[in-house]
Amino acid sequence: MGVEAWYMDNSDEDQRQPHRFSPNQPVSLDQLQKLGVFHWKLNADIYELDPQLEQIRKDQGYSYMDIISIHKDTLPNYEEKLKMFFEEHLHLDDEIRYILDGQAYFDVRDKEDRWIRIAMKKGDLITLPAGIYHRFTLDETNYTKAMRLFVGEPVWKAYNRPADDFDILLRDDSSSYMVVRLKRTLSWR
């Protein structure tokens, strides 16, 4: 089972609405993978004892995890945080999120700088690659609970756009690290 994604319209109205074109312009998992975005569907009802999640964490080296509940009654500085999450930004490490309850949207830029909206539902685990411009919002249900995963100690620092010129760490196929000059036009993106 995949995750639903689509190109966003250009309206500035409520970020919590779906913002689909009419007719809808769907984006496939294959297109997402070409941007370095990967997805797993898991059983969030058993996340505490899920062998599939354990295997992914082991394979990918996701040693850190915590859980964030995003709702006006549970998240300190709720409005401020939501505003911050919706600022277009990038990180120098992958962003890995697993939706345990509720739902929300991640928006990512494609190679032509168009916004793709990814509808995250309970059981969706997604990885956004280091260096991709993205943002996050709740949808009209105003609630989600998510596991945040990280390789090693988490670095929460977000670089708001423009942030186009960095030395960033990328993992190569042998899981060692290499320093890559981030240039948005290079073919790895």
Ligand SMILES: CSCCC(=O)/C(O)=C/O
């Ligand atoms: C679902 S976790 C909150 C969003 C977040 O941590 C982030 O970095 C969004 O880009």
Ligand SMILES: [Fe+2]
């Ligand atoms: Fe982020």
